[in-house]
């Protein structure tokens with residue numbers, strides 16, 4: 084059975100699956116009607132599971148929106164109209180969405196709205212480790228935090244219930260390894276949910292306009308709703324105790340609660356533990372009762388001291404006499420609290436607890452050389468960087484942006500020297516170009532990012548005639564996060580979606596210098612970038628080539644292979660090594676014995692983009708041996 088059919092089963096069942104996938108079953112059970120997202124790890128598998136379901140049954144509407152703010156607004160709008168809605172995105176996505184999300188609890192999303200956040204302790208695939216629990220306080224939105232996939236499923240259902248009941252948004256805060264962990268999950272049977280709700284959006288005058296004096300009563304209502312949810316949190320089974328009368332206690336939440344359970348299971352007299360699954364609003368009575376029964380309480384939480392500060396404040400308010408132990412060293416605020424890190428943390432605070440000081444990882448790790456991230460064989464971005472480098476002068480400034488092309492900052496290209504966020508490059512680049520007549524500025528931007536957050540920086544550059552050259556790395560997809568579609572990607576006509584031309588947008592914005600070159604045409608791209616860099620004002624080069632990973636996968640699925648691989652003509656090869664040192668396609672290797680270049684045909688996709696690189700034309704495309712039979 085495919086995953087779509089598994090998720091759609093009407094009877095109760097149990098199955099091993101990922102936290103992200105389990106959430107989609109919960110969406111089905113809850114009767115979700117609208118789902119939106121902007122891609123970003125660790126959440127894209129939610130979309131994959133949703134797509135698998137939609138192949139069988141159009142149970143809900145799904146879209147990848149232009150960015151997280153738009154995605155949140157679409158879901159919110161649908162909820163205002165009575166549709167139970169879900170929006171999901173990665174941690175930093177909330178920064179983009181927050182300008183609207185901070186208003187959500189002031190209004191009444193009648194259909195219910197669950198915001199799923201993929202936070203990323205350890206920055207496994209993000210540019211920072213931001214702890215989005217802080218947004219809970221700022222937005223007056225309740226937050227659930229599961230510690231495993233079963234809880235992710237159960238908490239989604241509870242979050243949806245609270246949201247519908249109270250007409251308020253609710254956050255399900257996932258973290259990377261809860262999203263991606265696989266576990267056997269017990270699912271309930273699909274209830275009969277009435278989804279053909281009437282459109283309900285008929286607000287009274289000003290009812291949905293949070294402005295000036297209207298804000299105060301709206302805020303009061305939001306705080307009152309939050310207090311109601313807090314009362315529920317006091318008795319929620321998601322906040323639970325393991326108590327044996329110890330004088331020491333630990334308050335924890337999320338994934339660290341599992342590391343903790345494993346660690347303390349080795350102790351003859353373990354501390355008592357309070358696990359919090361509802362982390363906003365906090366069950367302060369439950370917490371204070373727990374504190375009151377212990378002489379010392381340690382707070383075990385990943386990233387910031389969010390719980391710690393709250394617990395200390397609550398204990399202070401009640402004049403409780405106990406020692407509350409939390410974070411003190413910079414390392415305490417960094418990374419995932421896996422068993423190893425948690426052992427270090429607890430031992431540094433309670434050395435007498437009896438946890439063995441096992442600093443070595445429990446699994447043997449082979450002594451492998453480091454493998455830096457790299458672009459795939461045939462990647463059009465590689466050809467682009469190779470060509471752009473030839474157009475650059477030593478002192479030119481290059482500004483990276485977020486996407487696969489960020490890897491251009493690495494050797495041997497070294498293109499892109501500063502990175503902030505999606506779409507920052509033209510703002511930051513403009514700043515770097517000010518009071519700077521001597522160093523030219525080149526900025527980079529992916530095509531998904533162009534639409535996501537790139538446009539305001541571009542409009543600003545056009546408006547103010549900033550002297551920068553933008554290279555748009557157009558590969559037709561959101562490659563880095565797993566090939567999601569975006570406003571500029573080609574869509575089958577039956578999808579009803581329209582493709583927006585980047586060039587037409589730039590022309591519409593009256594950009595004066597626009598060139599468009601296939602990145603495999605390296606000489607032409609070098610020429611175009613040189614000319615653009617010499618242009619005084621804002622110039623754009625669209626460096627296009629389809630994402631070759633996606634193309635080869637799509638072709639393979641259709642049974643199409645080129646049957647060609649690159650090969651080296653040993654007679655011609657002079658060991659110049661530009662294919663390795665300058666172009667750096669991972670398909671090329673130098674054999675350790677003779678120092679000769681050869682091609683790893685397992686990696687080579689036969690794209691031929693490397694042929695132009697060799698000054699003595701020693702690289703050739705050869706037909707694969709098996710094709711000749």
Ligand SMILES: Cc1ncc(C[n+]2csc(CCOP(=O)(O)OP(=O)(O)O)c2C)c(N)n1
Pocket residue numbers: 121122123124151173175176179209210485486487488505528529530531532533556558560561562563564
């Ligand atoms: C605000 C925000 N949302 C999502 C992401 C996740 N993310 C990283 S790269 C990327 C897509 C980049 O796609 P594109 O601009 O087309 O470049 P490509 O990877 O295709 O080269 C996304 C969505 C992020 N880093 N920040």
